[in-house]
Amino acid sequence: MRDLALTLTQVGWTPAFARQLAQHPAGLLPARVIAVQRTGLTLAPEIHGLKKVAVAGRFFVQGVEARPTIGDWVLVDPVTGALEAVLVRSSLIKRLSPAGEVQLIAANINTAFIVTSCNADFSLSRLERYLSVVIDAGITPVVVVTKIDAVEEAAAYVTQARSLGPDIPVEAVNALDETTLKGLLRWCGPRQSIALLGSSGVGKSTLVNTLSGQEVQTTRAVRSEDDKGRHTTTSRSLHVLPYGGVILDSPGMREFQLAEAEQGVESLFMDVERIASACKFNDCKHGPEPGCAVRNALADGSLDARRLASFVKLQQEEQSNRAAIAQRGRRHQVASKKKPL
Ligand SMILES: Nc1nc2c(ncn2[C@@H]2O[C@H](COP(=O)(O)OP(=O)(O)OP(=O)(O)O)[C@@H](O)[C@H]2O)c(=O)[nH]1
Ligand SMILES: [Mg+2]
Ligand SMILES: [Zn+2]
Structure with missing residues (x-):
């Protein structure tokens, strides 16, 4: 800024x-x-x-x-x-850092643009990871699919993104062309704070520049062999948009481990939870148990195996990370009691 x-x-x-x-x-x-x-x-x-x-x-x-x-x-x-x-925050985005510590990403955000591109970066399971955290924080998620100009079949990526949930907006853009960003402007008005989340090279800083109408952030081409970015942005910064809102650019994250996001995971995968609630046994592990509604749904095609696997993985990760965070918190309390300031 x-x-x-x-x-x-x-x-x-x-x-x-x-x-x-x-x-x-x-x-x-x-x-x-x-x-x-x-x-x-x-x-x-x-x-x-x-x-x-x-x-x-x-x-x-x-x-x-x-x-x-x-x-x-x-x-x-x-x-x-x-x-x-x-001041007491209206929202907080956090993750577990690769070092296993809770890391705060941004506070007081209204809308998160979860950015992915029409290339090797695109992964529904990674999007579900971001969505769980954003929904848990009470923030409006918007999936922004970039680089639609660079592929023949952008519609296929958009269709996949739309399968993430009926209430999750998906916007398909060429981040270099402001005429394609009109759909994003409804979240960019006065008193709105937007966070950009996504891997390196997907076009987060390009979006900041095009929405700002000027070159405020440095951008750099991705590697042609695997579409990965070069970690061009190295620190977080807030930028004022001409539409009245502010936008937070962040470095692309290699890993986005869930910290505490139980409600977010549950809410994003409500469809899977609903199916599982019809299993005969309350503690069904959806293995060989008789009367397993999840197995039936997989068999008749009404539940996608990838989506189920993603849900199970995020739920387990969230539970074990939450336990580790609580454990660290208890150690921290003991340590700070020993050393009064
Ligand atoms: N054709 C096309 N190129 C794009 C689009 N969005 C971004 N790019 C290009 O992709 C490259 C990476 O964009 P950046 O904006 O630097 O990506 P970033 O997400 O900020 O990456 P990090 O700062 O490393 O996290 C740049 O060369 C951009 O010009 C798009 O929609 N279409
Ligand atoms: Mg950047
Ligand atoms: Zn079951």
Whole structure:
């Protein structure tokens, strides 16, 4: 975000956040976190010329979710320049990092553009992974299928994407051509915050540039042998759109392990859950048990084997990751009790 002479409204301020101010000491000023460094945050609007604040140690001892992340609204003391509070979030996107830690991806997002391209990147199971997290966070998901100009049969990819769920919007675009992005604009208006999620090279930064009407992010061609991107974007950043909303560009993620997303998985795979509820035994593992509705549905073609496998995998992953996170949390509590600050 280049222009720091921005107003609160331009970076997504809403009356719901304004109402939270009453619960904090008077005189503190709100700002949005538009970039995160190791120990500091970049804010917009600036607070009396101050555009960066340090994050005090106390934000690090209360667990990962207490730390401010990109998209957060924070309160700053304009006299001391100290970060005093993080406002209660309307939503939070998180994942389990490859190191096994909960990583916050973005806060206070309304809509997630889950981006995939019409090439080797396209994977329904990966899309289901993103969808589970986004739905769990109460965020509107939109599947954005890019590079429709680069293939003969873009419609086949779009049809597959539409099979993900009856209520999940799918938009097919050429990210380089603004005339194809009209369908996305309904999510880009004032007070809207959009996050871009997807692998490297699918066109996330290209979408930011075309929607912005200017080159704000660097983009780079994908490898021709496997369509994989080159991890061109290396940090997260928020950008103001001419339509009134803000959009968050992120580095392409190699892995998107679920942190806690139980409700999201259940909601995305409601159709499978509904079938399984008709199994004769409550604890049916859908193996050799008699009266298994899931096996019957697979046999008569009303349930797709890939979708079932994806559901089982995400459900198991979510359960084991959630248990590991809870375990870490307990260890963290014990450790921080031993070392009072
Ligand atoms: N033909 C075509 N090319 C596209 C489209 N979208 C993106 N590209 C190209 O794909 C390449 C990768 O695009 P980027 O926008 O850099 O991809 P990214 O998702 O930001 O990748 P990372 O920053 O690495 O995560 C660039 O050369 C873009 O010009 C599209 O819809 N059609
Ligand atoms: Mg990029
Ligand atoms: Zn069964």
